[in-house]
Amino acid sequence: MALPWLQIIDAAIGVTDLVRSRRMRTMADQQGPQRDLEVAARTPGALEARLAGVMVAALKEVFDRDTKRLELEREQAAIERERAERALRLELRRQAGDREIGRLRLLAGVASVCWLGTLFFSARLMGGPIGARVALGAGWALLLGAVAASFTAQAGVAAALDSVSSDTRPLSSGVSGALAVWLIVAGLAGVGIAVLVA
Secondary structure, three states, X not given: OOOOHHHHHHHHHXXXXXXXXXXXXXXXXXXXHHHHHXXXXXXXXXXXXXXXXXXXXXXXXXXXXXXXXXXXXXXHHHHHHHHHHHHHHHHHHHHHHHHHHHHHHHHHHHHHHHHHHHHHHHHHHHOOOHHHHHHHHHHHHHHHHHHHHHHHHHHHHHHHHHOOOOOOOOOOOHHHHHHHHHHHHHHHHHHHHHHHHO
16 A cells, blocks of 8 residues: 555644744734734735835945954055155165265365375475475365365265155255365366475
8 A cells, every 4th residue: 555645744734834833923912023023924015025125225334344344554654654765765865965974074084194194295395395385284274174084074964864854856965065176177187296306
């Protein structure tokens, strides 16, 4: 004898529906606001429309919050980038100033060593003709002028480094720095002429 499978399944589904309907009634009696949802659920599309409206509002709020957060992050990133660029410009300016001061110190050292080196010739040239003594004196004056010009240029560069500004012009020692080199050359030429004349 064959079992009536379809009738057994139909009976199980019927019992399940009966239990569900009774459970729904007891829940409806216990919860007042849930009745409104059930009424809305019975009318076609009302519950879905209400839920869709709530979902759209929630999504809009989330997107607005994310948009504000992204704008804030962009602003902070732009501020950090500007701060980093300014720090980089200041560091490059400081390094350029340090290099220029180092160059000027080297010039002052060269001028001082040249002046001290010419002292060895001074005894021999002091007893020589007047032209040699004048050339030696002019050479000494030019070498000492080179030292002074170098020190003046160093002070100018240091003052430019001390002033914190957004000046993008490269640091330079100006006329004093360029003059120091030529004064050294002219001073050595004057001493050389003095040695040749004597």
